[in-house]
Amino acid sequence: MPDDAPAALSNGGGIGASVRRKEDFRFLTGQGHFTDDLNRPGQTHAYLLRSPHAHARLDAIDTTRALAAPGVVAIFTGADLAAAGVGGLPCGWLITDKHGKPMVEPPHPVLAQGKVRHVGDPVAVVIAESRDEAQDAAELIDVSYGVLPAAVEATDAIKPGAAQLFDEAPANTCYEWEIGDKSAVDAAFAKAKLVAKLDLINNRLVANPMEPRAAIGEYDTGSGDYTLYTTSQNPHVIRLLMGAFVLHLPEHKLRVVAPDVGGGFGSKIYHYAEEAIVTWASAKVKRPVKWTSDRSEAFISDAQGRDHASHAELAMDENGKFLALRVDTVANMGAYLSTFAPAIPTILYATLLAGTYTTPAIHVAVRAVFTNTVPVDAYRGAGRPEATYLLERLVDVAARVAKLDPAEIRRRNFIPTDAYPYQTPVALQYDSGDYFKTLEMALKTADRDGFEARRADAATRGKLRGMGIATYIEACGIAPSAVAGALGARAGLYETAEVRVHPTGSVTLFTGTHSHGQGHETTMAQLVASGLGVSVDQVEVVHGDTSKIPFGMGTYGSRSLAVGGSAVMKAIDKVVAKGRKIAAHLLEAAEADVEFSDGTFRVSGTDRSKSFAEIAFTAYVPHNYPIDTVEPGLDETAFYDPKNFTYPSGAHVAEIEIDRETGVVEIVKFTAADDFGRIINPMIVEGQVHGGLAQGIGQALYESAIYDKDGQLLTGSFMDYCMPRAANLPMFDVATNVTLCTHNPLGVKGCGEAGAIGAPAAIMNAVADALSPLGDIRVDMPATAAKLWHIIQSHPATHIPAQAAE
Amino acid sequence: MYEFNYQAPASLADATKAIAAAEDGKLLAGGMTLVPTLKQRLARPSDLIDLGRIAELKAIKVDGGTVTIGAMATHAEVGASAAVQQAIPGLSWLASNIGDPAVRHRGTLGGSISNNDPAADYPAALLALGATIYTTKRQLSAADFFVGMFETALELDEIVTAVSFPIPEKAAYQKFRNPASRYAVVGVFVAKTGGGARVAVTGAGPSVFRVPAFEAALDRSFAAASLDGLTIDAGELNSDIHASADYRAHLVAVFAKRAVAEIS
């Protein structure tokens, strides 16, 4: 028991308690069961031969020598899969372009056919008795490649003469899409007194969860059942996509298990080739087939994130009031469409560009482009960090243009607190929020008032000090199925929960969400504890197995609590309703007179009561029972389809110093004031914010997937790809303000992505502010020391106010 | 990794025999560079001769005017040695700031200098302090030992046994870390010795080098201000995704001053 247990458990560990994470004992003592920890009897090992070229014709593959190598069980290529009728990897979201035509959706073969399109594109799989033997044999496969020029940057790939990835995608374009009222925007710009303009890059990131991907396929020759163990954030989605589209297996013959998963950040949402390969091959070789990625492989095969190039303009009146926003974005899709890729720079990006502001007219044009790089898809925040980054940097430029304080220009344009529900010009309807409050909280904690004195002091030490503000809004709890469907989703986005009450009153909760580090085993248990009045220790949470969970769409987009938690509450309501019937019978009272609270059914206004455990027992031992009208047992399932997105929001403030001599940025202070709606477990929420901030700061200052012109990933290991470390981060000051979500039973909004959404803009606005004495200088992420030093170098030192002080 | 024969001799004599007899043998120290190289299948030695069981290679001694450190002393052991800290604090700091704790508990002095990564820290200390490298065949000066990028004077079957550092009047090391790997983008070791000031730079060029102009200026007056206005030519320096040659040249001057300032 935690040492603060009495306080934490004062309400039985229910909603609002900082219950220590039930799963952590297992994780911290090495007792977790991750996919690679599993070994199946008779298991073989798969090694994937991957393309060393970014773009090449696949002229011939000769496996003769490899097949003769020791330990080899089988080798398969794209041709074998095609001959067996294996389908391509499907895309889960259809975007309709601005002409009303469907996006270009080229085939994504499980193993490359005809061409390879990025370094790491799988070409063949070797299955052998050991992983080393599989890899040894793979070296003996002779592949003749006809190397082709590569298209790497999206902005280059659309130029005439660029290498073409697919015949069906002229100018490498997947779609050109738009949202908003262009003529209203043009009209507003025509009469605008002030205009702020900005070009920026949102740098490509590698997700890098701690646990690399892994998959084990197993085929039962007796029953014809397939099982896939995989590192997934959403096993049912994998079962649906792989079963229906790739391997043509019915659901009842395919079980997908995602056991403990060590981080995902989005990269484990998608259906990957390796999952289909091991599942299919396990039936071919009639033995389990295991594949585990190594870190180098992860860099070239896990879907990457972000990678936008944008131009944006903001029209204002003379008082800095926003009149219209115009955005043009080129989004890099990589070589193939990953599962949700087309939705990220459209539905989850452009619709967020109203941000926290009342901008009345907005137009966004997005061009999605294929390149010879690893596919890009959702990464923590997915579209919303890109939107926030663009908007909040533009607002800072606007503040300079309008000669207003960055906080003041924001206040002048915030959506008023009494304006909810607020309909934006880009499709979303915000239900609640208070951006003034979170901004004030953040500015106060950040001591905005004392900043100029600190800046002056820093100057005497040769440091350029800056403060940056970012406010954000995000759309979480994805999503009302009908809305998602209208926007192109090829799946529903409800969630399920089954609350199974056992005879002695303990509970197993089956949820269709999936934890890959978020602490659901604790948070979800707290919902049950509050709802049924049982102790949190009496609740076990089960997820990640299609044979146990009714159904589920998984965890991403901060949806688990808002959607999955709402399903739990619905199921709890059903349990209570049935319990009330049983209690009424036992207490010989009318059902309407029985109330339930804190685990007790009571006849209103009397001391006649039955505990929840007594009712559970009676449900399973129905000796004295209303058997004619109520079924025995206490096990309820609910499906919950959200009514709207949820809209977490907040304000982040960064204070940084740049060492003029070296360009090194030090984050002196970072403050985050967020509104996540009701907080179930404050400690877990704080942890989520910290992790998100670390990733947002990583993007702002350190991380970048850099490809050379031939499409080779130059930052393909941790020696070159810089992850943020504890020493790079300050102690964070975090706080929450609560405005409840108005349309889900818990009033929750979601907190998993906020840190990664707010931090990049806050940090980069601080960097721009620090450099402001040198002029108005474009700086793209990551703001590395080398980059900043070159900027400082190329701007005349006489502009630096501190010069005299040295 | 490919298969190899693993040998773990208990004495230096056995190790010497083993490496001489192996068809294409490789010495294994902490494995911090060698093991990843093997895992990536970038090397295919016939034999791996593990030096880890040879106690005599681990000793750290300070006597008279020298600090002598065995080739198999880990960075953590050097950093934690009170004797080294007292004799040459700059060397102690250097060892304590290599990589991260895991690397420091496996990586060794012998492995570091034999590998001669252009971004390794130790070579700067060896060159600036005028260290002597002892091997199973001879002794060499640091200037003769470090030949070029990942290249030393070592023969294939030669084992570094120890390095002795003459104790300077004072010395300091300052390093600009690669934020990803923690190796030196630029590292400058400055020593004030009986024979004059010595400035050695690692990370910036293909291999460690001295900066005679800085040394001459410091001989005139051992103060950071003596280096004002002095620069080094970016022409021969490394340029990569982490730092341009210009930036490295600039950092050499900055970190040389910071090192001098620390001890003057």
Ligand SMILES: Cc1cc2nc3c(=O)[nH]c(=O)nc-3n(C[C@H](O)[C@H](O)[C@H](O)COP(=O)(O)OP(=O)(O)OC[C@H]3O[C@@H](n4cnc5c(N)ncnc54)[C@H](O)[C@@H]3O)c2cc1C
């Ligand atoms: C993540 C990471 C960060 C690092 N950061 C830094 C840093 O900041 N600064 C820094 O200086 N270094 C750094 N290093 C390097 C590290 O400190 C080691 O010094 C280096 O990797 C050598 O490791 P090792 O001693 O384990 O030798 P090994 O890897 O075992 O061997 C390296 C080479 O030296 C040869 N060799 C080993 N011992 C001897 C000997 N006695 N005689 C002859 N040849 C020998 C081996 O055959 C091999 O070729 C880093 C390494 C890693 C992995």
